[in-house]
Amino acid sequence: xxxxxxxxxxxxxxxxxxxxxxxxxxxxxxxxxxxxxxxxxxxxxxxxxxxxxxxxxxxxxxxxxxxxxxxxxxxxxxxxxxxxxxxxxxxxxxxxxxxxxxxxxxxxxxxxxxxxxxxxxxxxxxxxxxxxxxxxxxxxxxxxxxxxxxxxxxxxxxxxxxxxxxxxxxxxxxxxxxxxxxxxxxxxxxxxxxxxxxxxxxxxxxxxxxxxxxxxxxxxxxxxxxxxxxxxxxxxxxxxxxxxxxxxxxxxxxxxxxxxxxxxxxxxxxxxxxxxxxxxxxxxxxxxxxxxxxxxxxxxxxxxxxxxxx
Amino acid sequence: xxxxxxxxxxxxxxxxxxxxxxxxxxxxxxxxxxxxxxxxxxxxxxxxxxxxxxxxxxxxxxxxxxxxxxxxxxxxxxxxxxxxxxxxxxxxxxxxxxxxxxxxxxxxxxxxxxxxxxxxxxxxxxxxxxxxxxxx
Numbered sequence: 306x307x308x309x310x311x312x313x314x315x316x317x318x319x320x321x322x323x324x325x326x327x328x329x330x331x332x333x334x335x336x337x338x339x340x341x342x343x344x345x346x347x348x349x350x351x352x353x354x355x356x357x358x359x360x361x362x363x364x365x366x367x368x369x370x371x372x373x374x375x376x377x378x379x380x381x382x383x384x385x386x387x388x389x390x391x392x393x394x395x396x397x398x399x400x401x402x403x404x405x406x407x408x409x410x411x412x413x414x415x416x417x418x419x420x421x422x423x424x425x426x427x428x429x430x431x432x433x434x435x436x437x438x439x440x441x442x443x444x445x446x447x448x449x450x451x452x453x454x455x456x457x458x459x460x461x462x463x464x465x466x467x468x469x470x471x472x473x474x475x476x477x478x479x480x481x482x483x484x485x486x487x488x489x490x491x492x493x494x495x496x497x498x499x500x501x502x503x504x505x506x507x508x509x510x511x512x513x514x515x516x517x518x519x520x521x522x523x524x525x526x527x528x529x530x531x532x533x534x535x536x537x538x539x540x541x542x543x544x545x546x547x548x549x550x551x552x553x554x555x556x557x558x559x560x561x562x563x564x565x566x567x568x569x570x571x572x573x574x575x576x577x578x579x580x581x582x583x584x585x586x587x588x589x590x591x592x593x594x595x596x597x598x599x600x601x602x603x604x605x606x607x608x609x610x611x612x613x614x615x
Numbered sequence: 616x617x618x619x620x621x622x623x624x625x626x627x628x629x630x631x632x633x634x635x636x637x638x639x640x641x642x643x644x645x646x647x648x649x650x651x652x653x654x655x656x657x658x659x660x661x662x663x664x665x666x667x668x669x670x671x672x673x674x675x676x677x678x679x680x681x682x683x684x685x686x687x688x689x690x691x692x693x694x695x696x697x698x699x700x701x702x703x704x705x706x707x708x709x710x711x712x713x714x715x716x717x718x719x720x721x722x723x724x725x726x727x728x729x730x731x732x733x734x735x736x737x738x739x740x741x742x743x744x745x746x747x748x749x750x751x
Contacts, residue, residue: 319633486694489673493702496677506658506679513677514653521670561737574649574666574674583654586733 329441330431339389368392461503482529519545551597630706667691
């Protein structure tokens with residue numbers, strides 16, 4: 306759970322770098338002229354339900370005026386004064402193509418409620434508030450997550466939704482022999498699928514490690530094979546099957562440290578004779594059958610107890 | 616320990632872009648043998664290794680390792696960096712040896728992954744149960 310929360314935060318940070326100010330800003334900007342009175346400005350705020358506007362003279366941004374300026378003017382009985390006298394000069398602006406993270410920083414630094422947004426020709430093209438930024442990021446997050454959520458929701462309820470005396474989902478993956486660059490893709494796909502099914506992470510980890518070791522063995526020692534995973538409500542059964550050359554002495558192959566791996570395999574960080582032992586450590590049941598010239602068939606069963614299921 | 620501290624303790628550099636320096640690692644493992652990484656780590660481990668092929672990232676993915684430090688000034692090939700980006704695994708670099716990189720972090724308080732049943736069983740067979748032959 307903690308990890309999920311952290312992921313979301315990282316994603317949020319990423320989005321504030323990816324999204325630009327123009328993605329969040331409001332394009333229709335209400336403005337006033339310096340010649341307008343504070344009373345007229347009050348009407349503008351009331352009509353548009355906003356709390357401040359940029360001040361424009363001949364299309365140029367000359368200041369910004371907010372509800373705070375209005376309150377001060379009211380308190381001093383200066384409601385008839387011109388906006389030009391009461392506005393804040395030296396307006397801080399944001400550029401359309403600045404990342405949102407800059408905007409977030411400026412809001413924190415200057416403590417104001419809004420920034421006018423200008424293009425690189427210094428023309429006013431929009432206005433952005435902290436609320437706009439929040440909405441833009443949330444919108445993007447929603448798009449990003451919708452698809453994965455849909456996958457997960459549908460998949461994790463599958464066992465409850467299917468009506469049958471016995472239910473099993475079977476996933477098959479082909480494994481290329483001697484192709485080290487794709488080694489691990491089957492295990493990686495299976496891992497993704499199991500997490501979409503809502504299987505508990507510790508169980509997925511055991512399945513992933515056992516399957517990956519089996520996949521590496523198929524890649525290293527055979528001309529290819531397949532990995533089939535059968536998921537039932539009570540257990541996950543993985544079969545790793547290849548078409549040879551086969552293991553002459555299974556007892557010897559199961560000895561920790563026994564390996565027939567050539568040097569190049571060891572240089573890749575494998576072939577230390579620990580793979581089968583590691584599979585055994587991850588599995589609740591492990592069965593290894595092999596015939597020289599025919600092939601090897603490895604069965605791995607990992608039970609799903611109440612905790613292991615979604 | 617946050618990645619920010621890890622980088623400072625090992626004088627390290629980030630290889631991946633967009634690293635979250637506030638990401639935490641719980642413990643460390645130093646190994647050039649991926650089978651050992653698969654067998655003797657937990658989720659949230661910081662992996663230190665001199666191996667740079669893409670299978671290091673695959674291995675990390677399988678066991679839930681989110682951060683890898685390449686030691687001895689090694690830079691991984693582009694395919695390793697690409698796979699790490701895809702799998703959201705952070706890559707760091709250290710100029711020190713595997714031993715020194717681990718040592719600096721261990722000294723600074725990053726714990727090891729502890730003892731494992733697989734190794735304990737072998738230990739007992741070799742040193743504690745005299746009736747049985749080593750490895751038997």
